[in-house]
Amino acid sequence: MKIYMVGGAVRDELLGRPVSDRDWVVVGATPEEMVKHGFLPVGKDFPVFLHPVTHEEYALARTERKSGRGYKGFTVYAAPEVTLEEDLARRDLTINAIAKDENGQYIDPYGGRLDLKRRLLRHVSPAFVEDPVRILRVARFAARFTDFTVAEETLALMREMVRNGEVDALVPERVWQELARGLMEAKPSRMFELLRDCGALAKLLPEVDRLFGVPQNPKSHPEVDTGVHVMRVVDRAAALGGTLPVRFAALTHDLGKGVTPREQWPFHDGHEQAGVALVQAVSTRLRVPHDCRDLACLVVRWHGEAHRADQADAETLVTLLTRLDAFRQPARLHAFLLACTADYQGRPGYEERPMPGAQRLARAFEAAAAVDAGAIARQHHSGEAIRAALFAARVTAVNAALGASQIGHD
Known part of the structure; x- marks a missing residue:
């Protein structure tokens, strides 16, 4: 032995x-x-x-x-x-x-x-084509070993496996397991780019695949291409040390732009609302954990509001915080802001810039969260009265903290 x-x-x-x-x-x-x-x-x-x-x-x-x-x-x-x-x-x-x-x-x-010396990912034998999980594993290794390249003959086998339908036999749980591991690597974009190169992305994540070639407003997105932007965002989420829910939210935050009518390009009005159903569909299909799904739904729906928070008044800020359930789940607010920051920094020239909207929303939360909700509850008898009084108190606190004269100009 x-x-x-x-x-x-x-x-x-x-x-x-x-x-x-x-x-x-x-x-x-x-x-x-x-x-x-x-x-x-x-x-x-x-x-x-x-x-x-x-x-x-x-x-x-x-x-x-x-x-x-x-x-x-x-x-x-x-x-x-x-x-x-x-x-x-x-x-x-x-x-x-x-x-x-x-x-x-x-x-x-x-x-x-x-x-290893050549920094090459190469298959061992032609039997590589027998296991479709290997497509995902090679893509995941590309995300981990960022200075490695995939051998041309191995990439050819991966494309052959997609053409032959082997990738269609992958079960959702295994797909998610490999994607989740790849998202947690140093440069997740390399995984998705390799999956796209071999044709597997269109099979496994068509909602992401269709983003490539979709233009965005060049004034706010110098990279223009939505797919390119999403790859930059997911890498930025990794660089910021984001958790798996943050990175999944970064990957899916612009899914709505893939279904926006062409006449709305490159401004994509309403893509946030359209993206929610897509995130839910992906999460159901791949058996995505609830914490990843829930954060991604919040980010896809409200990331635009977070970007505009630097110009928002106190009432708008408290409304957004309430919609995010920030007062009951402050940790999720932190994850939301991190994903939005990755989105903001996922553009050429913005990589190290702080996100004004995220900073302002965080300051608003700190002020609003300091309001004594229990004391207000003891002063009112109905739930509706408590909610209205608490909302008003939080707006007053945010105004005091940010300065009424700064609202809309900070």
């Missing part, structure tokens, strides 16, 4: 990146032997075990044969005679098909170390 460290841990070690999770392959063993050594079996589709001390995953060397459509359409064979090279051959990219033995020696039958 021989044990090798494999996959991402070896790759990241060679790149000098932090190694968080380590995976292991065991050659020459049976499930019974693993259990005898204290390993806990956990694999459902193939033999995977947890180490009795470290709880890291140890998988028996295996081969896979295509037996159906989709990423689950495989017959797995695991036996002591399966070699390390055969196990590595079933992996997606050469940089993920490197092993390291107990003596620190690398086993690299498919040239992964050379591709």
Whole structure:
């Protein structure tokens, strides 16, 4: 029985990146032997075990044969005679098909170390086309390794997989899992641009794909193209350290511009309202978590108001804060403002500029939130009277904090 460290841990070690999770392959063993050594079996589709001390995953060397459509359409064979090279051959990219033995020696039958030096994402074998998840994984790695390029022959296989309908077999949960991981990488735009290049974006996220080529007002958007703008915004959300809900909101904030009638281009009147239904449709289709969906709906609907908040009076500001449910969920207001700031800064020349509307709205919230809602509630008997008095008190507080003379000119 021989044990090798494999996959991402070896790759990241060679790149000098932090190694968080380590995976292991065991050659020459049976499930019974693993259990005898204290390993806990956990694999459902193939033999995977947890180490009795470290709880890291140890998988028996295996081969896979295509037996159906989709990423689950495989017959797995695991036996002591399966070699390390055969196990590595079933992996997606050469940089993920490197092993390291107990003596620190690398086993690299498919040239992964050379591709690391060349900064190249290249498939291991023609069997790459058998698993459509690999399209998403390569796109996600492009977002993580921002100085890597995708080999032309690998991109050709990805396009072939889209043409052959393999991508249509992807289940929503897996699509979202990979997209979410890609959104949390250093430069998420590279994932979506690669998906678009191979044709998969039109299949998986047609609402985003159709934004490319749609013009915007050049006075406020020097980049003009809506799709290009959205890519800049999602990267800016990443640079600002946005959470997954913030980054998803950044990705979807302008979906309404993809359905605006052409005669309204490039001003897109009403695109905010139109975008809400699209965000809801995407979220339902891909099983997007509620926190991501809810923030994205708020951002797509109200980001225009946030941009205009620097010219808004106190009543308008308090109305917007109420619509955002900011007084009950202040953390979500922070996420909303961060997504709007990414939108504001997602334009050439605006990258480091503070967003005046977000700053003004944040100051208004601080003043309005200081109003003692409990004291006002004790002075009134009906819910409607309480709401009206509380709203008026908050408007007064915002006026006092921002200065009535500054309203509309700050």
